Amino acid sequence: MSEQHTELLRFSTAGSVDDGKSTLIGRLLYDSKSIFEDQYETIRETTARRGEEGVNLALLTDGLKAEREQGITIDVAYRYFATPRRKFIIADTPGHIQYTRNMVTGASTANVALILIDARHGIVEQTRRHAFIASLLQIPHLVVCINKMDLVDHSEEVYEKIKEEFSEFSYKLDVKDVHFIPISALNGDNVVDKSTNMDWYGGSTLLYYLENVHIGSDDNFIDCRFPVQFVVRPNTDEFHDYRGYAGRVAGGVFKKGDKVMVLPSGFTSEITKIDTFDGELEEAFPPMSVTLLLKDDIDVSRGDMIVRENNIPEMSQDLELMICWFHDKPLQARGKYGIKHTTQDARCVIKDIRYKLNINTLHRNEEDTEIGMNDIARIVIRTTKPLFTDIYRRNRNTGSIILIDEQTNETVAAGMVI
Numbered sequence: 001m002s003e004q005h006t007e008l009l010r011f012s013t014a015g016s017v018d019d020g021k022s023t024l025i026g027r028l029l030y031d032s033k034s035i036f037e038d039q040y041e042t043i044r045e046t047t048a049r050r051g052e053e054g055v056n057l058a059l060l061t062d063g064l065k066a067e068r069e070q071g072i073t074i075d076v077a078y079r080y081f082a083t084p085r086r087k088f089i090i091a092d093t094p095g096h097i098q099y100t101r102n103m104v105t106g107a108s109t110a111n112v113a114l115i116l117i118d119a120r121h122g123i124v125e126q127t128r129r130h131a132f133i134a135s136l137l138q139i140p141h142l143v144v145c146i147n148k149m150d151l152v153d154h155s156e157e158v159y160e161k162i163k164e165e166f167s168e169f170s171y172k173l174d175v176k177d178v179h180f181i182p183i184s185a186l187n188g189d190n191v192v193d194k195s196t197n198m199d200w201y202g203g204s205t206l207l208y209y210l211e212n213v214h215i216g217s218d219d220n221f222i223d224c225r226f227p228v229q230f231v232v233r234p235n236t237d238e239f240h241d242y243r244g245y246a247g248r249v250a251g252g253v254f255k256k257g258d259k260v261m262v263l264p265s266g267f268t269s270e271i272t273k274i275d276t277f278d279g280e281l282e283e284a285f286p287p288m289s290v291t292l293l294l295k296d297d298i299d300v301s302r303g304d305m306i307v308r309e310n311n312i313p314e315m316s317q318d319l320e321l322m323i324c325w326f327h328d329k330p331l332q333a334r335g336k337y338g339i340k341h342t343t344q345d346a347r348c349v350i351k352d353i354r355y356k357l358n359i360n361t362l363h364r365n366e367e368d369t370e371i372g373m374n375d376i377a378r379i380v381i382r383t384t385k386p387l388f389t390d391i392y393r394r395n396r397n398t399g400s401i402i403l404i405d406e407q408t409n410e411t412v413a414a415g416m417v418i
Contacts (some may be wrong), residue, residue: 012091012107014130015116020147024185025092026057031192034081076106085211100374101326104414112141119152122162129359135173138393142178150184154197158235219286220395224252226306232291237299244291245300247351250397255283263305263388269294292337303344305388313388321415326378331371338404347384354378392416
């Protein structure tokens with residue numbers, strides 16, 4: 001496979017503080033030969049200067065100065081690396097409770113969520129929180145890395161006990177694919193290379209799993225959704241009558257000759273051509289960015305959506321959402337906010353706060369409607385114009401929104417259509 005057609009896998013890491021997330025990523029990068037010698041030398045010198053033993057691979061990902069000084073992860077750090085089989089984007093997200101919103105941001109586009117558990121402590125509150133957020137964000141694959149196995153004498157019993165406990169908890173959640181791997185990020189056991197200390201484990205290493213997990217069906221290839229970002233009118237002699245609609249396919253497969261409908265107008269037409277920077281295509285599917293040309297001259301502008309006649313999204317001004325609140329100023333009941341959905345901008349009012357969710361017990365609290373930073377809640381909103389949505393579990397692109405404070409233009413919440 002050429003470099004261009006190597007599949008891209010996005011994964012996020014989550015775990016409690018000091019579970020070794022940053023060390024694990026450092027180990028992955030180092031053992032898969034994805035860092036340069038000079039980077040390695042720098043962190044070796046830093047480790048020695050700090051009076052620590054060995055080489056602290058966590059320093060590879062903790063990019064903020066404050067993170068390095070305090071030895072914690074605060075912001076989402078994105079790292080890129082590639083093996084001959086796949087390209088990877090890692091979102092290293094924080095473990096602290098007060099950074100839940102950073103975790104939601106980092107995990108929202110992931111195919112795989114890695115949840116780290118310290119073998120000595122087992123499942124803690126943060127493990128449950130992260131597993132719940134992964135299920136809320138409908139991340140298709142969950143890998144539970146039971147780390148620091150070297151500190152429990154590589155015990156199979158400890159591994160099995162944690163595995164059983166996590167499985168019991170995950171039945172309550174909407175998680176389809178869960179995989180367990182015992183590792184030692186510090187020593188590299190089962191990260192890139194098979195561990196000789198854990199002969200009892202017959203499964204794959206973490207890198208092998210990441211290279212081979214099937215992610216082709218993670219996107220929705222059934223419901224055709226094409227939010228228009230931009231109308232292309234070059235107005236040159238060469239392209240005198242050219243009129244294309246550029247955007248990114250959010251669902252389904254669009255082919256030349258397909259009969260399509262434009263929302264909200266309801267006009268129908270046929271796709272005559274699918275253009276890209278590299279030339280013409282016969283078909284387009286998620287997450288490709290293309291320009292569609294239609295047979296008829298109809299009025300299409302940014303924010304419109306091209307779909308199939310017999311399969312249209314929900315068109316409504318009333319939406320039920322699960323939201324994660326990002327801002328230190330709490331959610332205002334009856335408050336007005338800006339809303340962004342695919343390529344549409346609108347305004348909305350908060351009609352109702354149904355309940356606040358306790359992430360640790362999954363208890364729904366209908367009395368408490370004070371929604372503050374990092375809280376997760378179910379709300380109902382009314383928008384100024386109809387949005388074309390699918391439920392989030394069917395399509396993560398057309399099922400997600402963000403709310404914006406109109407005074408400051410800051411993003412205050414991320415929401416999923418129920």
